[in-house]
Amino acid sequence: MTVTTSVDEGAAGELLVILRHGPHSGIALKEGLDAALVAAAFGRRVSLLFMGSGVAALMPGQGKGPLDQKGTLPTLDMLEMYDIDRCYADSASLEALDMSADALVIDVTAVDSGGVAQLMACHSLVMTF
Amino acid sequence: MTVTTSVDEGAAGELLVILRHGPHSGIALKEGLDAALVAAAFGRRVSLLFMGSGVAALMPGQGKGPLDQKGTLPTLDMLEMYDIDRCYADSASLEALDMSADALVIDVTAVDSGGVAQLMACHSLVMTF
Amino acid sequence: MILHTLNRSPLDSSVYLQALAAMTEADCLLLIEDGVLGCLPAQAGRWPQLTGRLFALREDLASRGLVDACSDSITVIDIQEFVALTEQATKVVSWY
Amino acid sequence: MILHTLNRSPLDSSVYLQALAAMTEADCLLLIEDGVLGCLPAQAGRWPQLTGRLFALREDLASRGLVDACSDSITVIDIQEFVALTEQATKVVSWY
Amino acid sequence: MRYAILLLGAPYSSQAAHSALRFAQAVIARGHRLEAVFFYADGVHNAASLATPPQDEPQIVDGWVDLQRDHDVRLEVCIAAALRRGIIDAAEAARHGKDGHSLAPPFTLTGLGQLIDLGVDCDRLITFGA
Amino acid sequence: MRYAILLLGAPYSSQAAHSALRFAQAVIARGHRLEAVFFYADGVHNAASLATPPQDEPQIVDGWVDLQRDHDVRLEVCIAAALRRGIIDAAEAARHGKDGHSLAPPFTLTGLGQLIDLGVDCDRLITFGA
Numbered sequence: 210m211t212v213t214t215s216v217d218e219g220a221a222g223e224l225l226v227i228l229r230h231g232p233h234s235g236i237a238l239k240e241g242l243d244a245a246l247v248a249a250a251f252g253r254r255v256s257l258l259f260m261g262s263g264v265a266a267l268m269p270g271q272g273k274g275p276l277d278q279k280g281t282l283p284t285l286d287m288l289e290m291y292d293i294d295r296c297y298a299d300s301a302s303l304e305a306l307d308m309s310a311d312a313l314v315i316d317v318t319a320v321d322s323g324g325v326a327q328l329m330a331c332h333s334l335v336m337t338f
Numbered sequence: 339m340t341v342t343t344s345v346d347e348g349a350a351g352e353l354l355v356i357l358r359h360g361p362h363s364g365i366a367l368k369e370g371l372d373a374a375l376v377a378a379a380f381g382r383r384v385s386l387l388f389m390g391s392g393v394a395a396l397m398p399g400q401g402k403g404p405l406d407q408k409g410t411l412p413t414l415d416m417l418e419m420y421d422i423d424r425c426y427a428d429s430a431s432l433e434a435l436d437m438s439a440d441a442l443v444i445d446v447t448a449v450d451s452g453g454v455a456q457l458m459a460c461h462s463l464v465m466t467f
Numbered sequence: 468m469i470l471h472t473l474n475r476s477p478l479d480s481s482v483y484l485q486a487l488a489a490m491t492e493a494d495c496l497l498l499i500e501d502g503v504l505g506c507l508p509a510q511a512g513r514w515p516q517l518t519g520r521l522f523a524l525r526e527d528l529a530s531r532g533l534v535d536a537c538s539d540s541i542t543v544i545d546i547q548e549f550v551a552l553t554e555q556a557t558k559v560v561s562w563y
Numbered sequence: 564m565i566l567h568t569l570n571r572s573p574l575d576s577s578v579y580l581q582a583l584a585a586m587t588e589a590d591c592l593l594l595i596e597d598g599v600l601g602c603l604p605a606q607a608g609r610w611p612q613l614t615g616r617l618f619a620l621r622e623d624l625a626s627r628g629l630v631d632a633c634s635d636s637i638t639v640i641d642i643q644e645f646v647a648l649t650e651q652a653t654k655v656v657s658w659y
Numbered sequence: 660m661r662y663a664i665l666l667l668g669a670p671y672s673s674q675a676a677h678s679a680l681r682f683a684q685a686v687i688a689r690g691h692r693l694e695a696v697f698f699y700a701d702g703v704h705n706a707a708s709l710a711t712p713p714q715d716e717p718q719i720v721d722g723w724v725d726l727q728r729d730h731d732v733r734l735e736v737c738i739a740a741a742l743r744r745g746i747i748d749a750a751e752a753a754r755h756g757k758d759g760h761s762l763a764p765p766f767t768l769t770g771l772g773q774l775i776d777l778g779v780d781c782d783r784l785i786t787f788g789a
Numbered sequence: 790m791r792y793a794i795l796l797l798g799a800p801y802s803s804q805a806a807h808s809a810l811r812f813a814q815a816v817i818a819r820g821h822r823l824e825a826v827f828f829y830a831d832g833v834h835n836a837a838s839l840a841t842p843p844q845d846e847p848q849i850v851d852g853w854v855d856l857q858r859d860h861d862v863r864l865e866v867c868i869a870a871a872l873r874r875g876i877i878d879a880a881e882a883a884r885h886g887k888d889g890h891s892l893a894p895p896f897t898l899t900g901l902g903q904l905i906d907l908g909v910d911c912d913r914l915i916t917f918g919a
Contacts, residue, residue, distance in 0.1 A: 224908065229578075231504065233527070247900070262476040270533075276681065276717040305507075305509055306478070307508055322584040326587045330587070333654070334914060335654055336795070337657050337916060361626070363596055364919075365802065376774075382775060391572040394600060399629075399630075403807065404807075405810065405847040434574055436603045436605045455488075463784060466562060466788065474674070482575055500674045526681070549682065550689050550691070553785060563788030570917075570918065642815040643815050646816050646819050649792075650790060655915050655916075659917075669874070707875030709875040709889060710875035711881070739843075744799070744801070744840060745840035745875075745876075755841045761891055
């Protein structure tokens with residue numbers, strides 16, 4: 210896993226959506242993803258940053274809940290269709306859950322604290338969910 | 339401030355209500371206190387344990403909120419009327435907020451981790467709010 | 468034995484410290500909902516001296532893809548065994 | 564300058580660590596709601612190197628009885644000054 | 660054994676309602692008596708008759724109603740917590756001059772005293788918080 | 790400057806609604822234009838017409854309504870978040886076969902696209918989370 214401090218120019222976008230809630234834990238993560246999808250559908254350049262428990266959304270092997278809750282994997286599968294291809298994950302959070310950026314359900318770039326701060330700087334609007 | 343590990347026999351009661359939310363931060367603290375007051379009104383022997391941010395409920399000098407929210411001080415003032423006189427506060431939480439058990443809005447006994455565990459043991463029902 | 472349940476992720480919440488402070492050496496802790504994120508080996512240091520008394524709910528691990536990643540030191544139980552634990556416990560205390 | 568707001572008590576929540584990780588040396592942090600519990604001197608260690616860039620909302624301190632107890636290193640501002648900070652900031656990021 | 664459940668979380672907003680429903684079903688499957696589920700704090704939103712969740716999400720309300728119908732589990736909603744959150748039955752709506760109501764039957768509004776009675780009378784009270 | 794507010798918390802359950810209302814009033818007092826408050830996630834409960842809080846608590850809904858009336862602030866409620874939480878207007882109630890409605894005027898149900906437009910069009914978008 211390569212961790213990036215310096216996010217390249219291509220990272221600049223209009224909207225950064227920060228996802229800090231885990232899957233299957235209420236719909237905070239789902240509602241954050243919905244905001245990102247709608248922004249993309251409206252033609253905005255959207256980046257995602259998974260942070261804290263939010264990185265659990267990237268864990269392989271997720272399934273439905275015991276009451277048939279579908280979770281957020283189906284929504285993550287739609288990101289590509291919406292042209293959301295700038296996805297980042299906080300490296301400290303990944304480490305806290307024994308996750309490697311190389312083996313996640315979508316392609317993400319691992320960023321350290323400096324990279325997180327740079328993502329804040331290079332997007333004109335930041336929304337935290 | 340004296341911190342107690344060993345809670346005396348008089349601590350035994352039917353219901354221990356643990357209050358972990360701060361004042362003016364939504365009504366979680368108020369709804370926990372309401373449960374305690376109703377239990378006392380129904381003739382149950384009730385003890386209170388303030389823990390975590392909940393100890394902020396005991397801070398002197400609290401006032402109304404800027405929208406005239408009355409907070410929880412008026413409710414604390416009613417405890418005596420309801421014969422709720424066994425009140426405890428987690429000493430680590432008090433220290434974290436620079437509070438001393440000697441200078442709070444109601445009389446409380448400061449308990450350390452051992453005392454907290456003993457309070458759990460000597461009440462037949464424990465409710466956390 | 469008192470059964471304590473914890474449903475918060477240790478990545479965001481320090482409520483687990485309140486649960487630990489309230490436990491004796493006879494008590495058990497069950498991780499449910501986002502609490503099961505505490506099952507990952509990187510989080511093992513948060514649960515000192517709980518060997519044999521630390522449980523996690525299988526269905527919450529499974530929906531999050533964590534069954535295989537769960538620390539060996541944690542006993543994975545299903546919802547029926549959760550009920551069984553509440554039968555054995557003298558009372559149940561919830562931390563959230 | 565980016566203005567970060569934090570409304571969680573450092574006694575229960577570790578979200579403040581996420582806010583700190585996202586800040587540069589030019590950014591400011593404003594404590595509101597239960598976040599103002601971080602103003603007490605015993606909590607000062609959580610805010611390293613934020614001198615001059617750490618603020619707390621007066622009305623949330625006042626309702627909690629904390630105005631006099633607030634650390635000297637924290638700048639207490641009123642709700643109008645909160646708006647003024649959002650004018651100066653290029654954007655506002657909320658941590659909750 | 661005789662069980663009661665205290666639920667403090669709204670459906671969907673947290674996982675608490677899902678967990679409580681699963682636990683309730685398992686309590687009954689193990690042969691226990693589940694006397695009641697008491698809905699307090701944001702838990703009162705479980706009784707919302709006007710909630711319209713997407714079809715592909717679990718219909719939590721149906722789960723509670725099934726428990727009541729099949730196993731005679733009382734569904735008790737704290738009246739004070741409910742009224743301030745917009746969950747109101749026809750009688751309270753009339754009393755407060757509200758134009759409509761939002762409490763799904765067979766949920767019933769009741770006082771906090773019921774929760775205390777459940778805690779004292781039942782062998783186990785299990786809280787699901789949010 | 791042109792401001793917008795995103796509110797994610799229900800009244801009373803968290804302090805977010807109180808903070809957002811105070812901030813909204815201060816934005817206007819400083820001479821800015823507040824275009825809209827967008828209610829998302831549990832924030833949709835701010836629009837609950839059937840909420841009946843105790844008289845001695847701040848009537849948050851009145852605060853929002855005053856902002857709309859006196860300063861033409863739009864009160865926009867995410868329709869998807871609202872429907873699953875039991876906040877529904879007459880048109881949606883008819884569509885979903887619900888017997889009643891619970892959205893207080895002048896709040897209006899709208900899509901998430903409105904939030905994105907506010908974020909892009911306004912100089913500042915301030916989020917109050919819960």
